[in-house]
Amino acid sequence: MVFWAPAIAAGISNVFPEVFHALCARHFLGNLKSVSKRVKSYEWHYWKMYKAYRKSDFDHHYGILARHIPDSARTLTTVEFNRWSRHHADRVRYAYLTSNSAESMNALSVHARKLPITMLLKFFRASVQQWFWEHRNTADGLTTPVTPYAECKLGKRNPKSISWTVKPISQVKFEVLDMKKGGKVNLQDKTCTCKQWQFSGIPCGHVMAVARYFVLRNVTTHVQKYFHTETYKSAYMEDINPLDHISEWIDPGHLQTVLPPLVTKRQSGRPKSTARIPS
Ligand SMILES: [Zn+2]
Structure with a gap:
């Protein structure tokens, strides 16, 4: 299972060199749950670990996960800690640990x-x-x-x-x-x-x-x-x-006409749904 997309991180650092790339805590948890059902019993420790300010608190909750659900804890280490843990983040994340705002835009x-x-x-x-x-x-x-x-x-x-x-x-x-x-x-x-x-x-x-x-x-x-x-x-x-109505636009005289793309052949099968692929 791929827990994060390095290509997205690379793209972000190219386009927005000043920002950092981090994972959504809720999606990350969802991915962990898909690996092991036992993660659900330790969700409280997961959130405490993810949100921890002090390193000692992070280590404490990570230690509990490592003892009780070692496979899932090992999976956590496949993503650098600074991409998800608030304590380890390269920049200040404040309380912004999920992609909820982006999800709101998607829903809207x-x-x-x-x-x-x-x-x-x-x-x-x-x-x-x-x-x-x-x-x-x-x-x-x-x-x-x-x-x-x-x-x-x-x-x-x-x-x-x-x-x-x-x-x-x-x-x-x-x-x-x-x-x-x-x-x-x-x-x-x-x-x-x-x-x-x-x-x-x-x-x-x-x-x-x-x-x-x-x-x-x-x-x-x-x-x-x-x-x-x-x-x-x-x-x-x-x-x-x-914007004003199109009839009232002022044409500066040097605008380029953008033509629609050439559609050569319709792809076989049903058109792909526009719904997002779940986590
Ligand atoms: Zn204090």
């Missing part, structure tokens, strides 16, 4: 994909126009410095850290005791040894405990700019305009 355009290319482009343009309008309205209604997503994450992490103890090391470095593995926060480097702050872009409980130690410091200042409300607003600032 399932009928439009059968249209001629010009109508398909019109469909996507109209969809983007609507999204920009809706998101801009949402953004205009926000009164918090960070997005609702970041607010929600902070709200969940905050209560957990209330009883944690902060021990200063220097003006910018702090040790935080949490009854588990603890964390060392560096406010200058914007890092914590639990890795959650730098890998998710949103302060971990250790950073929140340090912010509380300083009483007046607002923890939202430690949220990466990608989750700021101002960033959200600026992402949808532009208008997406429709």
